[in-house]
C-alpha cells in the first residue's frame with residue numbers, strides 16, 4: 026500500500042561523484058554484557074509480538090484451504106448479497122464449531138453444507154457443525170448473507186461514483202477489512218490455496234479482481250465475472266473493483282516465446298492516458314525480476330485498476346491505483362514490488378509490516394538505479410539519489426509496537442526507514458550476497474506463497490552471508506532514530522611515504538550503541554581518495570590507519586550507506602594561530618611539501634627566506650581542508666629561478682593585519 030502522506034517530508038539529497046569502494050563486513054566479537062542486553066531485548070519483543078497476534082478461540086485449529094465468493098453488487102440502494110463457501114482442514118483437536126471473522130453489521134441469512142446453525146456477534150460468526158470433525162478431516166461450509174459493508178479503515182468496501190457520475194464499488198481490505206464484507210479466517214498467517222470470486226454486476230459494468238478471468242456470463246440484467254486465483258492469497262488481498270471501466274490489455278514478453286497478460290481497467294475516457302501512464306510496465310517487470318527473481322504470478326497476469334483512493338494497493342495480480350499519469354512511476358513500481366514482498370511472501374504480523382512496505386519502497390530505489398533518476402543515468406548514483414529522497418525517520422520504530430490504530434501500522438517510518446534497513450544491509454552484506462538473499466527469501470520453499478517474519482528474512486541473510494545479523498536487525502528495527510557519530514582524526518607519524526592516522530569515533534545518541542561497518546574515506550593532496558571499512562561497535566572507538574600518502578581530509582560514510590548523523594569534531598582547544606605541522610622531504614631536491622594547521626577564518630600564505638633574511642619566495646596554498654593547508658615549494662624564487670643549495674626558513678603569514686600572531690618558522694634544506 027502507498028499513501029501520499031510523505032511528500033511533506035523534507036528530503037535530504039546527498040550526491041557524490043566518487044566511486045564506491047568497500048571492504049567486506051567482518052563480524053566483530055561481542056562482550057557478554059552486550060550479548061545479554063540483546064537477548065533481553067529480543068525476548069521482550071517476541072513476547073509482545075505473541076500477545077498482539079490474536080485469533081478467535083479455536084481458529085488456529087483450522088487451516089483455510091479454499092474460498093469461493095459469489096457476490097452481487099446492487100446500487101441505489103447500495104448493498105451486496107451473495108455467499109461465501111469455505112473449506113478448512115481440522116488441525117490438532119476434534120472440532121464441532123468453526124469461528125470465522127465477520128462484521129456484525131452484515132446479515133447472515135442461511136448457513137449450509139457442514140454448518141447447521143450460527144451465532145453472529147462480537148465480529149465473530151460461530152458455525153455449529155453437523156458433527157465432530159477429526160484432525161485431518163476437511164470441513165466445507167457455506168454462508169449466505171447480504172448488507173451494506175461498513176466503510177471503515179482506508180475504505181474497506183466503498184460505494185463511490187466515477188468521474189462520469191456512474192456508480193462504482195471497490196475494496197481495500199488491508200489490514201483488517203476483509204471481514205467487513207466477507208466471512209473468513211481473517212489473518213495473513215492463513216492463506217487459502219486458491220480462491221474463486223464470482224462478481225455479479227449490472228450489465229454494462231466490468232469487474233476486476235485477482236487471478237484469471239475464467240468466464241463472463243450475462244443473465245437478465247446482471248453480468249457475472251468469474252475470477253480464479255490459483256496461487257495462495259491473503260484474505261486482505263482478495264479484492265474487487267466494479268464500474269463502467271474502459272479495459273485494455275497488453276503483454277509482457279519475459280522470454281523468447283513466453284508472455285504474460287497486462288490487464289488494465291481505467292475510468293471512462295482514460296484509455297489513452299492509461300496507455301501512456303503504464304507504458305513502462307514491462308520495464309518495471311524486467312527490473313524487479315532482475316533484482317528479485319521471476320514475477321511470482323507468471324501463470325496469471327499483472328493488472329492495474331483505477332479506484333477512488335489517493336494511493337495504491339497491491340491487490341494480488343490486480344493492483345488498485347488512484348493516479349493515472351507517468352509521474353506516478355514510483356507508485357506503480359512500489360505496488361509491483363509488493364507482488365513479491367507482501368503478496369508472494371506476506372508479513373505474518375502487522376507489527377512486521379516493514380516486510381511488505383520497506384521492501385516495496387526499496388523497489389522504487391532499485392528501479393531508480395535500473396532506469397536512472399533525478400538527472401543521473403542508470404547506476405548507483407541514481408539509486409543513492411533516491412535513497413536520499415527517502416532519508417527520514419522519527420521517534421517511531423520500524424517494528425510497529427501498537428497495531429490497534431491502522432495509521433500506526435502504515436506510518437512513514439515503516440516505509441522509509443524500512444527501505445533504509447535494506448539499503449544498509451546491502452552494504453553490510455555486499456551486492457552479491459544481498460541480492461542472492463533477496464531472491465532466495467522471496468522464493469524459499471519454507472514459506473513462499475505463505476507468511477513470513479523478520480526472523481525468516483534474517484535467517485536467509487545469515488545463511489547466504491555467514492554473518493551474524495542479530496544485532497543489525499535489533500538495532501534498526503526496534504530502536505528509534507539512528508546513530509549520531511562524532512569523529513576526529515590526526516596524523517601521528519609522517520614521512521614522505523608513510524602516514525599514520527589516528528581516527529576516533531564517538532557515538533553520541535542515547536538509545537543504543539550501534540554495531541555497523543563504516544566507510545572512512547581519505548582524500549589526498551594529489552586528488553585521489555581511498556576508502557577503508559572499519560567495524561564500529563563501541564561508544565568510543567579508536568583506529569589507526571597506515572596510509573602511503575598524506576591525507577587532506579577524512580569523511581565518514583561519504584556514500585551515505587548508514588542512516589546517521591556524522592560530524593567531524595573540532596578540538597576543544599583550537600589554536601588561534603597558524604602553525605606549520607609537517608614538511609617533507611627534508612632535505613629536498615625537486616619539491617618540498619609544507620602543511621599548516623589553520624583553524625582561522627582566512628587562509629594563510631608562506632614566506633621563504635634565505636639565511637641572510639632576504640625574502641625569496643611567497644606561496645599560496647595549493648589545497649586545503651577545514652583545518653589543513655597544503656603548500657608546495659619547487660625550490661624556485663619569485664622570479665622563477667632555481668635557488669642555490671642551502672638552508673631556508675619558512676614561516677606562515679596572514680593576509681590581514683588582525684594582530685594574530687603566526688607560528689614559528691621552520692628550517693628546510695635545499696640540495697641542488
Ligand SMILES: [Zn+2]
Pocket residue numbers: 026027359363381382385
Ligand atoms: Zn505499499
